Amino acid sequence: MPNPLIRQATAEDWPRIWPFWHRIVAAAETYAWDPDTSEEDARALWMGPAKRVFVAEDDTGAVVGSAYLTPNYGGPAARIANAGFMVDPERGGRGVGRALAEHVLAAARAAGYRGMVFNAVVETNPAVALWTSLGFTILGTVPRAYEHPRHGLVGLHIMYKELA
Secondary structure: OOOOEEEEOOHHHHHHHHHHHHHHHHHOOOOOOOOOOOHHHHHHHHHOOOOEEEEEEOOOOOEEEEEEEEEOOOHHHOOEEEEEEEEOHHHOOOOHHHHHHHHHHHHHHHOOOOEEEEEEEEOOOOHHHHHHHOOOEEEEEEEEEEEEOOOEEEEEEEEEEEOO
């Protein structure tokens, strides 16, 4: 797949994000969100007012991935970002996740964030390889914190990348 077009999401994009958002969260393999999250609650989680949301479109205009950027903390620590990424499982392995990650990291730097932290990366998530290839380090792992449907109890990584 050629590089996807990445742009700021609009409220009208949610119906194109929801189908893969729901599929990914319901699978309970990569996100520490309730697999039974309602569409209304999912929209609030992903498209909340504190979040800058992006979508990736393929050459047909289909939304094939989405990401958000938000402060991880408040107050004096508000310059540490957090982000979330989802790629339509049918479009995985084609560079969409990497393109979204590079876009969001550039947006975070431009917004003045000093670093980015991921609070709960399931250690069996294939995206761990992507994050480490982009310079994230594993600060620690909470052992046996995640009930994975295929692997049983697995750890949750806390990952960090300095941006400044």
